[in-house]
Amino acid sequence: MASLRVELGERSYPIEVGVGLLGDAACYRPFVRGQRAVIVTNTVVGPIYLAQVKQALHTCGLEVLEIVLPDGEAHKTDASLNQIYDAMLRARCDRSVTVIALGGGVIGDLAGFAAATYQRGVPFIQVPTTLLSQVDSSVGGKTGINHPLGKNMIGAFYQPQAVISDVAALNSLPERELRAGIAEVIKHGCIADAEFFAWLETHMPQLLARDPAALTHAVVRSCEIKAAVVGSDERESGLRAILNFGHTFGHAIEAGLGYGEWVHGEAVAAGMVMGAELSTRAGLISSQDVERVRALVKAAGLPFEGPSGLSEARYLELMAIDKKASGGRIRFVVLERIGAANVRGDFADQTVCESIRACARI
Amino acid sequence: MASLRVELGERSYPIEVGVGLLGDAACYRPFVRGQRAVIVTNTVVGPIYLAQVKQALHTCGLEVLEIVLPDGEAHKTDASLNQIYDAMLRARCDRSVTVIALGGGVIGDLAGFAAATYQRGVPFIQVPTTLLSQVDSSVGGKTGINHPLGKNMIGAFYQPQAVISDVAALNSLPERELRAGIAEVIKHGCIADAEFFAWLETHMPQLLARDPAALTHAVVRSCEIKAAVVGSDERESGLRAILNFGHTFGHAIEAGLGYGEWVHGEAVAAGMVMGAELSTRAGLISSQDVERVRALVKAAGLPFEGPSGLSEARYLELMAIDKKASGGRIRFVVLERIGAANVRGDFADQTVCESIRACARI
Structure with a gap:
């Protein structure tokens, strides 16, 4: 496992890179507080990796809520964002909840923006499962959604608590x-x-x-x-x-x-x-x-x-x-x-x- | 005129308080950049003060877009927020636009959240026209909207460039x-x-x-x-x-x-x-x-x-x-x-x- 740090003052965070990290409770433990986590993923990644991540979070003593969105850039919308808000509010998540983005860039952008704006901001952890999101979108804090009048028009700069990049997850990548x-x-x-x-x-x-x-x-x-x-x-x-x-x-x-x-x-x-x-x-x-x-x-x-x-x-x-x-x-x-x-x-x-x-x- | 400063490190900003400030170009000039401003106001405040603010911004050399929303807490919604996004995108506003919130707490929360999330954040100025917003919601950077499942559930902490509190505006307050x-x-x-x-x-x-x-x-x-x-x-x-x-x-x-x-x-x-x-x-x-x-x-x-x-x-x-x-x-x-x-x-x-x-x- 290798580790590096994105230096952004009080918003600094670590990126952990290695094999088999997404199912390892020790990777999450330093970065979760409160008693609940929400995993946001999609219908392609969820069936392969959701169970492992859930198990790791359970080991950390967390109650886990799952939100599985349809896959693809076409779903980086207001509607998906509201689906996340609705599920979190219905489950009465408070500001101590941690949002886990499990998927590629679309999931990271969506879940990150939901975390940035849910009750004015809750912690989140990126678990990128594509090479593109591991080397690009998981660094830099850009979050957001598309608008019918333009891509990435609505969003926020919002940094995660940590990025957990499991290169073993790339084995399932087309x-x-x-x-x-x-x-x-x-x-x-x-x-x-x-x-x-x-x-x-x-x-x-x-x-x-x-x-x-x-x-x-x-x-x-x-x-x-x-x-x-x-x-x-x-x-x-x-x-x-x-x-x-x-x-x-x-x-x-x-x-x-x-x-x-x-x-x-x-x-x-x-x-x-x-x-x-x-x-x-x-x-x-x-x-x-x-x-x-x-x-x-x-x-x-x-x-x-x-x-x-x-x-x-x-x-x-x-x-x-x-x-x-x-x-x-x-x-x-x-x-x-x-x-x-x-x-x-x-x-x-x-x-x-x-x-x-x-x-x-x- | 009196002036104070909210100290929040790189997000610090001044609050100007006095009589007749909202029509005074000198109050806005230090805080606007770019060539355009968007005034967000409502159907009650707009007819009384919009022309003055617009004139002041014109004097600063800015092109002005107006967005007039219905009045009241019932409109602090996703729908009003999208109305702001749509108008700004249709007018092709880029990240150098300044958003001006002209109204009470609802307008401040809505326009502030739109500014926080439009293209990942653009500058905004609060021009509170109610006593409540002058003494309370314009300080502290809370922005956001209500959700059917709870008040202020969606939002961001986002600080303005400046707050311009015109106590003369309180003369029209019920x-x-x-x-x-x-x-x-x-x-x-x-x-x-x-x-x-x-x-x-x-x-x-x-x-x-x-x-x-x-x-x-x-x-x-x-x-x-x-x-x-x-x-x-x-x-x-x-x-x-x-x-x-x-x-x-x-x-x-x-x-x-x-x-x-x-x-x-x-x-x-x-x-x-x-x-x-x-x-x-x-x-x-x-x-x-x-x-x-x-x-x-x-x-x-x-x-x-x-x-x-x-x-x-x-x-x-x-x-x-x-x-x-x-x-x-x-x-x-x-x-x-x-x-x-x-x-x-x-x-x-x-x-x-x-x-x-x-x-x-x-």
Whole structure:
């Protein structure tokens, strides 16, 4: 087992990473108070892991309430949130209850936001069961729901008491979801750690084979990198933006194809190759470095090209929605080198289009 | 104009109190950033004050969006909250928008919670227009909505950028609402400041006549007292409970009669007399002190007796709902002397019943 700490002053919390943690009472004991816990999970994860988590909480002497929601981003809504509130209120949970989020990013966001707002805030523990949520959404305190007029429009920054990341839980993860998580792992190497990037170049087969030691290292190092960025910019005013490497292009791909066609990690993967291309055109990294990014994305079995049928003009149009939010210019995360990133808004449309074209069959 | 500061570390904020502030651009300028503001108000306050606030914000160079909700506690709901979200999203407000809560406690709670959760939190400014909200709900950062299964069940602790309390706005306040606000002012004297209590004994006629200087002093001193309590216990883990003096009995009165029959301040007023009675029976304050509390409540034109037809047994029953939440005992705020309070849970039902009977025509 490995452990790290997200440093956020009085809101600091630990992340425990290892094999078999989600059924281990000792992992929960230091972080629960009161007599009750509410496990929020979904219909896919619940049948596999709910019994183990429940057993561990019982061992801690807690009474356990279960809330099993339908699976998927389509359910990250007001309606699911109200389902959590209703169940907790009907069970007369008071402010000493601990909310346990057992599942991927959707469950973490929903349960975290419910915890942030139930009786003005109750403690919660994240037990992420996907690689994406272990390396990304469980760090940083973003919680919330979608609104018919936009994704993640309603939410709060709210930190958990602890994150318990069981890499054994990744054995039940569909292959495509595993690869999607690896995209964010690669991103962390790109923006912050050349050595980790090099480690990924040599250990990709082990990660894809779900080797526990390799997964533990990848999760820990990703969390350390994200935690360092978040720790210096909890409420996303500046530096935190470098975590969006590959995401501006990626969001355009997701929106252009219709959400769900490519999963987020796949769009980010192709987006990172575009971001690397843009970086070399800006005179920042060598074309060899672009090839390293492309090769690593390819080794992970992720798309290294944008989808066919999405024109450069359409990318620009879709990215312009982000542009409005930041005062007139599309801002991109670029690589200064492999292992260091920056945010810039001074690119000509033509340069952006060339970068897209170099990475897509249009 | 008087000014004080609520000290909460990085979440500290000022409260400005005076005459004519709500139409004064200079009051808003230091606290708004970005280019847009959203004023949330209701159908009673809006027609009187919205134009002035809007003008002041225009003078600050802001584009203004207005959201006018129906008036009253019955509208402190999910539906009103969604009305705010929808309007802000349709207007494409980003995270630089400032939310202005123009109204009483309901508007402050609703708009504050919308600000706390819109895109994970945007700045907001409280412009309370009732005495109750100026002396009570605008200090402390409690925001939220009611749920069909309980009042204030969904919410967040979220601090404003500033509170702008215009005592001139109290001129349009119905008499009954003014008196209800005075109940909380009296409470602050009871629990924390004997000198302020004595000042209230001599200045009640000026307060009821809405003398601006008297109102300014009462608002400032109340906010200072509440701010000091909140500052040492932001998330309500202990000390903050003394602010509930009169409220345990008061809640029973409100619930027993049906919410809305007596307004909150009226129920708290009679509840404070009961709390004073309980304090003397516990050997804490003299019967002369109980009479001072009773006389001050009476001078404010507030109920100094519980309503007829509500039995002691019914009080106990209603208060027992609070009991569950605090581990088996009904906890009461008692006065150690006029100007100092404490929380105790060691009263026999009989003592509680005698205190109620001494202050109610049963």
